Amino acid sequence: MRKLTNVLITGGAGFIGCNFIHVLLTKTPDFAGRVINIDALTYAGNAGSLSDIDAKFGGSRYFFERADITDRPAVEAIFKKYDIDTVIHFAAESHVDRSILGPEAFVKTNVLGTYTLLDVARVAWTVQREGGARMRDDVLFHHVSTDEVYGSLGSEGYFTETTQYDPRSPYSASKASSDHLAFAYHHTYGLPLTLSNCSNNYGPYQFPEKLIPLMILNMVEGKPLPVYGDGKYIRDWVFVEDHNAAVWSIVTRGRSGEKYNIGGENEWENIALLDKLIEIVASRKKMDPETIKATITHVKDRPGHDRRYAIDCSKLKRELDWSRSVTFELGLELTVDWYLGNDQWVKSVRSGEYRNWVEKNYGSR
Ligand code: NAD
Numbered sequence: 505m506r507k508l509t510n511v512l513i514t515g516g517a518g519f520i521g522c523n524f525i526h527v528l529l530t531k532t533p534d535f536a537g538r539v540i541n542i543d544a545l546t547y548a549g550n551a552g553s554l555s556d557i558d559a560k561f562g563g564s565r566y567f568f569e570r571a572d573i574t575d576r577p578a579v580e581a582i583f584k585k586y587d588i589d590t591v592i593h594f595a596a597e598s599h600v601d602r603s604i605l606g607p608e609a610f611v612k613t614n615v616l617g618t619y620t621l622l623d624v625a626r627v628a629w630t631v632q633r634e635g636g637a638r639m640r641d642d643v644l645f646h647h648v649s650t651d652e653v654y655g656s657l658g659s660e661g662y663f664t665e666t667t668q669y670d671p672r673s674p675y676s677a678s679k680a681s682s683d684h685l686a687f688a689y690h691h692t693y694g695l696p697l698t699l700s701n702c703s704n705n706y707g708p709y710q711f712p713e714k715l716i717p718l719m720i721l722n723m724v725e726g727k728p729l730p731v732y733g734d735g736k737y738i739r740d741w742v743f744v745e746d747h748n749a750a751v752w753s754i755v756t757r758g759r760s761g762e763k764y765n766i767g768g769e770n771e772w773e774n775i776a777l778l779d780k781l782i783e784i785v786a787s788r789k790k791m792d793p794e795t796i797k798a799t800i801t802h803v804k805d806r807p808g809h810d811r812r813y814a815i816d817c818s819k820l821k822r823e824l825d826w827s828r829s830v831t832f833e834l835g836l837e838l839t840v841d842w843y844l845g846n847d848q849w850v851k852s853v854r855s856g857e858y859r860n861w862v863e864k865n866y867g868s869r
């Protein structure tokens with residue numbers, strides 16, 4: 505098992521990163537190191553999601569650095585200050601609809617930001633030894649990516665690790681570029697590297713512009729439920745803690761130079777998922793499910809909307825003995841309960857920049 509000491513988490517104030525840090529510092533007996541969270545706190549980042557962690561571990565095992573991953577001097581200083589030996593790179597612009605309305609931020613953060621981290625790691629981890637410069641072999645860069653790089657499937661088949669890349673949105677194209685850069689740094693400079701391509705995550709702390717939290721909150725607030733197109737688009741859903749458990753097994757036991765697909769083996773048409781969610785919210789809030797259903801509104805489709813994603817994660821299961829721990833039913837219940845019990849968090853992430861952006865692009869929704 506690889507030993508991690510000073511772990512740089514990028515984007516740790518976002519959805520998946522903050523869940524990762526919670527579990528790493530509170531429920532991972534195999535980890536005794538330090539976590540350094542670098543996050544620019546864009547509209548999607550909320551340092552408050554880690555206030556409990558900061559109170560318990562701040563200054564001893566948890567350090568927050570507000571910085572942009574495209575800012576090379578800042579990233580270099582952080583590598584030096586904390587003697588980073590592991591990078592787990594979550595930071596990204598992550599929302600497909602935003603990438604269609606404004607691709608530039610995606611190219612900047614996802615492509616230039618990933619390049620900056622890779623290059624700073626390359627320099628920091630190259631040591632002078634007898635016989636010339638050598639890349640350290642006790643370090644690791646893990647790049648967190650998405651199944652969207654593989655493009656769109658018809659009704660049959662699955663994405664495997666050897667499926668050819670075919671990104672179709674500015675978001676997925678920027679993530680595909682970052683994946684290629686990551687492997688280029690492994691092949692060219694020998695940077696120790698692993699990479700994961702995961703399907704749709706759901707769970708606590710997800711920014712409520714994404715399908716599941718948006719729908720939960722709209723149901724509770726009696727707002728329309730905006731379904732893109734015919735609603736028969738298919739996604740494979742995985743609970744965020746199961747995604748993160750897979751990332752942990754890759755960074756501790758995965759093979760350098762390898763990529764691993766992560767998925768829930770859990771495909772749902774959006775409209776069928778919505779029915780399930782309506783049942784849970786209706787029962788928790790003592791509402792009539794038919795009244796909620798009547799608020800489903802088919803709206804204009806997302807341009808270039810990928811029809812189906814489905815992941816073959818047999819490599820991860822076979823090599824690293826990973827399996828999902830939560831059924832979809834239980835995961836959805838945990839998620840609904842979390843959003844119903846965390847009004848303050850919802851209010852805080854919906855304020856400020858997010859509200860302005862939503863109102864400018866969609867009107868009040
Ligand atoms: P998110 O949008 O919730 O969080 C992204 C975080 O990155 C935020 O805290 C934000 O402040 C930070 N960030 C953005 N730009 C930055 C910059 N230039 N410098 C520093 N920090 C910056 O995203 P998420 O859903 O948690 O996704 C995390 C990663 O997982 C992304 O790389 C995404 O592509 C990948 N992924 C997400 C999913 C999913 O379903 N959400 C699925 C597969 C892969």
Ligand code: DAU
Pocket residue numbers: 598599600601649650651652702703704705713714715716718730731732733735737738739774806813
């Ligand atoms: O597949 C992994 C990807 O999953 C990640 O890489 C992305 O970061 C993450 O945002 C997610 O992308 P999607 O586009 O699949 O997620 P989103 O929640 O935006 O949409 C899920 C599906 O629901 C998709 O088919 C579009 C549809 N949808 C979404 C919204 C926000 C609606 O019908 N109505 C909506 O209002």
